[in-house]
Amino acid sequence: MMIKKEGAMTGRTMYRRVAGILLLAGVGLFQGGCATMGEKPKPALVATDKGTVVYEDWYEFKAPMGWKFLREVSGGDFEFGFLKFEKGNFPSQTTFVYDPEPFGSSQDLDTRAKQYCTRFLWNSGILAEVKKQDHVLLWDHPAMMLQLMGENPNRNEKAKSVVYLVKNGDRVISFVITQWRPMDGTFDAEPFERFETFVRSFKFLKKTFYEEIGEKIKKLKG
Amino acid sequence: MDGHQRNLHLYEALNARVLGVSMDDVTTNKYFAQSLWLTFPLLSNTLPWMGKAYGAYSDKPPFLKDGTPQWFGRRTVIIDKKGIVRYIRDDSPNFQEILTFLLKLEEEFKGK
Numbered sequence: 001m002m003i004k005k006e007g008a009m010t011g012r013t014m015y016r017r018v019a020g021i022l023l024l025a026g027v028g029l030f031q032g033g034c035a036t037m038g039e040k041p042k043p044a045l046v047a048t049d050k051g052t053v054v055y056e057d058w059y060e061f062k063a064p065m066g067w068k069f070l071r072e073v074s075g076g077d078f079e080f081g082f083l084k085f086e087k088g089n090f091p092s093q094t095t096f097v098y099d100p101e102p103f104g105s106s107q108d109l110d111t112r113a114k115q116y117c118t119r120f121l122w123n124s125g126i127l128a129e130v131k132k133q134d135h136v137l138l139w140d141h142p143a144m145m146l147q148l149m150g151e152n153p154n155r156n157e158k159a160k161s162v163v164y165l166v167k168n169g170d171r172v173i174s175f176v177i178t179q180w181r182p183m184d185g186t187f188d189a190e191p192f193e194r195f196e197t198f199v200r201s202f203k204f205l206k207k208t209f210y211e212e213i214g215e216k217i218k219k220l221k222g
Numbered sequence: 223m224d225g226h227q228r229n230l231h232l233y234e235a236l237n238a239r240v241l242g243v244s245m246d247d248v249t250t251n252k253y254f255a256q257s258l259w260l261t262f263p264l265l266s267n268t269l270p271w272m273g274k275a276y277g278a279y280s281d282k283p284p285f286l287k288d289g290t291p292q293w294f295g296r297r298t299v300i301i302d303k304k305g306i307v308r309y310i311r312d313d314s315p316n317f318q319e320i321l322t323f324l325l326k327l328e329e330e331f332k333g334k
Contacts, residue, residue: 105224105227105230
């Protein structure tokens with residue numbers, strides 16, 4: 001197999017991507033409406049009677065009410081997430097996302113955290129500093145929780161993040177929240193609580209692609 | 223590239239090997255590999271015959287008139303055990319598609 005070197009493009013400046021993502025989503029909706037003429041496309045998020053939502057029949061979780069839903073339509077830094085524009089000057093907003101392919105390759109959580117942090121928020125020019133790092137359990141899976149903070153005075157912005165790197169079979173998946181504020185802004189704890197609720201309620205409803213292909217390979221090898 | 227590194231154990235289980243190719247020199251590739259913790263080989267093809275051979279240039283010449291190199295486009299090629307090119311895709315690699323294709327090739331090879 002021959003592969004051209006990729007550009008290193010795993011920075012996570014979500015808010016800068018929002019305009020592009022929303023534009024693509026808008027185009028998709030418009031085209032969908034033209035093509036089906038009356039047949040409503042299935043919504044990405046379906047509410048259940050348990051106070052949770054189901055995303056594309058794949059995952060179930062408690063979603064933050066009133067936040068904008070984000071979906072990566074072309075493959076990239078996350079699969080889906082939520083965004084809230086907040087009071088205050090630019091860039092007062094919070095995003096949180098589920099990313100099944102966080103940067104790095106190690107299956108060891110300590111090593112993966114080290115790899116992950118080399119690219120975190122790097123497109124924003126913020127050197128995020130790890131303030132706290134703990135091994136935790138999420139739905140009985142080993143996980144690593146990272147709290148990071150950083151600032152870019154030249155752009156008058158600062159960011160506070162929490163990252164969960166979670167072992168899921170032989171993969172590491174991630175959940176990430178980043179809150180942006182101008183340098184003189186104050187961070188708000190409430191979105192972080194919503195993020196915790198989202199992460200702790202998260203359930204896989206189906207086997208992942210990697211679980212399935214792992215089983216097929218095992219079967220093939222006998 | 224870190225995506226390929228994440229899947230390396232699956233490629234190996236499917237009897238596939240990964241090679242990265244670029245026009246960068248050996249030293250540049252070495253540091254690039256270190257920055258992404260890559261353990262598979264990166265080939266330095268500074269006289270870009272591989273890019274030409276595998277169509278990564280499309281119809282453009284390898285060098286502009288002023289000598290500026292035309293870098294490879296991003297292309298994924300899968301070559302089977304007989305040396306036949308079986309898969310070509312441009313742009314970012316679709317890892318799930320690649321793994322599914324390699325599984326199909328391995329099943330084909332094993333006659334299943």
